[in-house]
Amino acid sequence: MSFKRIILPREERSEDQLTSDMAGIGMHFNADPNREANIEDTIYFASIDGMTKMDLRTLSVLVKWLESYYRWINVGRLTKIVSQCEHERVKAFWTAVAIWKKTDIRFKKLSQIYKGPRVEVIPPPFGSSFHYTRHGENPKFKGGPLGAPANVLRDREMDVGSQENTADFNLYIRYRIMMGPTYRSDMWAALEINPDLTTAELARKTYGSFPTAWQVKNDWEIVSRGRRKRKKKNIA
Numbered sequence: 001m002s003f004k005r006i007i008l009p010r011e012e013r014s015e016d017q018l019t020s021d022m023a024g025i026g027m028h029f030n031a032d033p034n035r036e037a038n039i040e041d042t043i044y045f046a047s048i049d050g051m052t053k054m055d056l057r058t059l060s061v062l063v064k065w066l067e068s069y070y071r072w073i074n075v076g077r078l079t080k081i082v083s084q085c086e087h088e089r090v091k092a093f094w095t096a097v098a099i100w101k102k103t104d105i106r107f108k109k110l111s112q113i114y115k116g117p118r119v120e121v122i123p124p125p126f127g128s129s130f131h132y133t134r135h136g137e138n139p140k141f142k143g144g145p146l147g148a149p150a151n152v153l154r155d156r157e158m159d160v161g162s163q164e165n166t167a168d169f170n171l172y173i174r175y176r177i178m179m180g181p182t183y184r185s186d187m188w189a190a191l192e193i194n195p196d197l198t199t200a201e202l203a204r205k206t207y208g209s210f211p212t213a214w215q216v217k218n219d220w221e222i223v224s225r226g227r228r229k230r231k232k233k234n235i236a
Helices: 015-024 039-052 056-072 075-083 088-100 129-135 163-169 171-179 183-193 199-206 210-235
Strands: none
Touching: 015 039, 015 056, 039 056, 039 075, 039 088, 039 171, 056 088, 056 163, 056 171, 075 088, 163 171, 171 183, 183 199, 183 210, 199 210
16 A cells, blocks of 8 residues: 655644643643644644634743744644645734744745735724724734734743753654754654654654655664664673
């Protein structure tokens, strides 16, 4: 049976699953952290909750996380996911994020996905000009496709774990910091967690290609043989 690569998330998350995933990548939620949560899947589903359900807490923590961790997002895959999203509000959010991070050239395509009118974080009739008059506009999204009064999305350091702490308990974050936000780095982390993954399982788990997974498996085995030799030598 031939291998068919999948880029889009395979399934939506329940509320509990999503909370666990968000906690697993460094967002401070009261949940058992899933340290194997896929980063792009997690932030994508968090944006759906935030923008379609007006979950301002989730949206606030997501924005704070993006401020600290955006360099380690696989933007290429995220762009493909968002481009297929059926929710225009979610597209507007990610376009606004990409414009906010426009100094990072990787976000250029993502910044061009949404072409519609400006979207409000708190849409009418719930939102009003009063918020802007009193508090002004969130500087992160000022002038972009997302309208966000400055007081709506809280900005608290305590909502997100430090980069060093997150990298200490999440191998996917750690390897992305070490190797860059690539499918290869995710595959390496996945093998460190479960060395018994087959090439096809490794590719599916990380949304990568079969040839990349095959190469990583071989490279990882080279390093593993060296580890085993050193271990035997130390025992002897």
